[in-house]
Each structure stands twice: as structure tokens, then as C-alpha cells.
Amino acid sequence: MQVIEMINKAAAEGRTRFTFETLPPLKGDGTATVFEAVEPLLEFDPAYINITYHREDVKYVERPDGLLEKRIVRRRPGTVGISAAIMKRYGVEVVPHLICGGLSRYDIEDALIDMDFLGIDNVLALRGDNMRGEHAFRTHPEGHAHACDLVRQIVGMNNGVFIDGEVEECHHSQFCIGVAGYPEKHAESPNGDTDLRFLKEKVDAGASYIVTQMCFDNRKLFDFINRCRAAGIMVPIVPGIKPFSTKAQLSLLPQIFHVDLPQELVSEVERCADNKQVRQVGVEWAIMQARELKKAGLPILHFYTMGRTDNMYKIAKEIF
Ligand code: FAD
Numbered sequence: 181m182q183v184i185e186m187i188n189k190a191a192a193e194g195r196t197r198f199t200f201e202t203l204p205p206l207k208g209d210g211t212a213t214v215f216e217a218v219e220p221l222l223e224f225d226p227a228y229i230n231i232t233y234h235r236e237d238v239k240y241v242e243r244p245d246g247l248l249e250k251r252i253v254r255r256r257p258g259t260v261g262i263s264a265a266i267m268k269r270y271g272v273e274v275v276p277h278l279i280c281g282g283l284s285r286y287d288i289e290d291a292l293i294d295m296d297f298l299g300i301d302n303v304l305a306l307r308g309d310n311m312r313g314e315h316a317f318r319t320h321p322e323g324h325a326h327a328c329d330l331v332r333q334i335v336g337m338n339n340g341v342f343i344d345g346e347v348e349e350c351h352h353s354q355f356c357i358g359v360a361g362y363p364e365k366h367a368e369s370p371n372g373d374t375d376l377r378f379l380k381e382k383v384d385a386g387a388s389y390i391v392t393q394m395c396f397d398n399r400k401l402f403d404f405i406n407r408c409r410a411a412g413i414m415v416p417i418v419p420g421i422k423p424f425s426t427k428a429q430l431s432l433l434p435q436i437f438h439v440d441l442p443q444e445l446v447s448e449v450e451r452c453a454d455n456k457q458v459r460q461v462g463v464e465w466a467i468m469q470a471r472e473l474k475k476a477g478l479p480i481l482h483f484y485t486m487g488r489t490d491n492m493y494k495i496a497k498e499i500f
Pocket residue numbers: 231232233234235277278279305306307308309310325326327328360361366367368369374375378379381382391392393394420
């Protein structure tokens with residue numbers, strides 16, 4: 181089932197459902213850790229499960245002569261495979277993420293063909309971040325510079341247009357495409373209006389819904405939805421919630437994701453004696469956010485779990 185159908189159905193039923201993201205296993209690991217993270221949450225009937233995509237990384241290895249050798253490594257490959265494994269094992273819909281970073285249009289087409297063969301009809305189309313150590317996003321020589329181009333490629337494939345050209349009389353994929361939106365603006369955007377203009381471009385290119393970057397302040401989420409509507413972006417917007425979990429995230433989350441943390445949350449985390457207490461504060465904050473968003477009638481809420489779902493279990497038990 182396509183995500184957009186699930187969103188519309190939940191909205192029509194006046195229901196709020198949840199989704200969460202999980203990571204593919206580290207290279208060399210089996211599926212067990214992912215299944216262990218996913219399984220407890222199925223009790224609360226998640227609408228679908230997102231699986232992140234991880235581009236190549238840089239590793240420095242010391243050579244016998246003492247010099248450092250730069251090596252490119254893929255730590256978490258297998259997004260498509262683990263998505264299919266989750267879908268097959270639990271019968272739940274999955275949304276693999278797909279990025280432009282490090283991939284040619286042919287690589288992307290291959291991944292999409294695999295997804296289609298596996299019965300996956302949903303994909304979250306993203307640009308991806310810079311490779312570690314690079315100051316700006318470097319487009320693959322045969323790839324895409326922006327997520328809107330990736331959306332166009334997927335829409336093209338749905339219409340029978342492949343990289344090598346149009347294929348007549350072919351099987352047509354039916355991908356429902358989601359894209360990312362930034363209530364607090366994407367870090368590289370000169371301002372919020374420009375960011376919205378490019379978000380609209382992704383929607384106009386064929387995206388059916390938007391998932392937001394994590395946001396800890398519902399006022400900003402509501403404001404973002406209003407600004408999108410004023411800019412003519414009318415597709416459903418799925419708010420992203422991250423259960424806060426360690427003291428270090430006070431500086432890490434703003435640094436990595438360019439988000440502000442409300443002072444009330446910061447004060448509560450600062451008062452915690454250890455990360456066990458921080459996790460509890462994070463659960464309570466996420467419950468407070470989710471409750472308000474549910475009351476506002478949002479049909480789907482997306483949770484960033486980063487592969488750990490014990491705190492998500494407490495939130496789901498309370499809200500869903
Ligand atoms: P884009 O939409 O391409 O935007 C990137 C920047 O370029 C923005 O500043 C935008 O305003 C600007 N821009 C967009 N279009 C144009 C244009 N046509 N011309 C000029 N400028 C333009 N990363 C991963 O690597 N793997 C994941 O699994 C992953 N999952 C994510 C899930 C969600 C819900 C979110 C919100 C982010 C996720 N990310 C993931 C991170 C994401 O890849 C980064 O935030 C990335 O920097 C931007 O991706 P994007 O798809 O928003 O890019």
C-alpha cells in the first residue's frame with residue numbers, strides 16, 4: 181500500500197498513527213539487531229517503517245611507515261535488502277530511503293528496480309549529506325545534485341522512462357515518493373523562503389508527502405505547516421519527533437541537524453544526573469509533543485529512533 185493512501189485513510193478515520201525509522205545493520209551483522217528493535221513496536225500497529233540509507237564513509241588506516249591512508253568504507257549497506265526482510269517477516273509496509281550522494285543515476289535505477297521486484301512501493305527521496313571531511317555536497321559525476329532531480333527520476337521510472345530512454349510496453353513501477361522538509365530551514369539555505377521554494381519544487385516534481393526534520397517545538401511545526409500552505413505546498417506533512425536521549429545531544433543535535441532546542445527542554449536535561457534520567461525526560465517531552473500533534477489531527481507522526489526503540493516503546497504505549 182502506498183504511504184499516501186495510508187495517510188489519507190488515517191485522516192479520513194480521524195486517527196493518528198505513527199512511523200519510525202530504523203537503520204540497516206552494520207556491515208557483517210545479520211538481521212537480528214534490526215528485528216529485535218522493530219518487533220516490540222509492532223504491538224502498536226505502526227503505519228509503516230522507514231529504513232535509512234547510508235552513503236560511503238572515510239576511514240584512516242595507519243600504514244607501516246606511520247603515514248595515514250584514507251580509505252572509503254561502507255558501514256551500513258543493505259537498505260533495500262533489510263527493508264524487504266522486514267516487510268516479508270512482519271507484513272508491514274516499509275519506506276526505504278534513497279539518496280543522491282555517492283550514487284550515479286544507474287545505481288539509483290538499479291536500487292529502484294530491486295525495490296519494485298521486491299514489492300516495495302514507497303521511497304523517501306533525499307539528497308544526502310556531504311561525505312565526512314568535505315565542506316560541500318559533491319554531486320556524483322553521473323548523479324543528481326538535488327533531491328528534486330531524484331524525484332524526477334523516480335517519477336520517470338513510474339512512467340516507463342529509464343536512464344537509457346523510454347521503454348514501451350513495460351511494467352510500470354508505482355512508487356509513492358516522500359521528501360524531506362525543514363521547519364527550521366535546511367542548513368545550506370540562505371533563508372526560509374528559498375528553502376520553501378525548493379521544497380515546492382520537489383512536490384511539483386511528484387512527491388506525495390513531506391516528512392520533517394526532527395523538531396522539538398510544536399509551535400515551529402505548526403508554523404512550518406502554515407508557511408507551506410501559504411506557499412502553495414498542499415501535500416500532507418508528517419512531523420518528525422526525536423526522543424532526546426543523552427546529555428551530549430544538547431550540542432550534537434544542533435551541530436548535526438541544525439535544530440534549536442527549547443530552553444525548557446535544555447533546563448530539564450541539564451538537571452539530569454545521568455543519561456537514564458535524560459532518556460526519561462526525552463520520552464516525556466516526545467509524549468507531550470505527540471499528544472498535542474495528535475490533538476491537532478495530524479494523521480501520521482514520524483519518530484527518529486536511530487536504531488534504538490526502547491524509549492519509543494514507552495511513547496507508543498502512551499499515545500498509540
Ligand atoms: P535537497 O532537497 O536537495 O536540499 C538540499 C539543499 O539544497 C537545501 O538547502 C535546499 O534548499 C537546496 N536546494 C534544493 N533544491 C535546489 C535546487 N533545485 N537548486 C538550488 N538549491 C536547491 N540523509 C541520509 O544520508 N540518509 C537518510 O536516510 C536520510 N534520511 C532523512 C530523513 C528525513 C526525514 C530528513 C529530514 C533527512 C534525512 N537525511 C538523510 C538527511 C538529508 O539527506 C540531508 O538533510 C541533506 O542535507 C538534504 O537532503 P534533502 O533531500 O532535503 O536535499
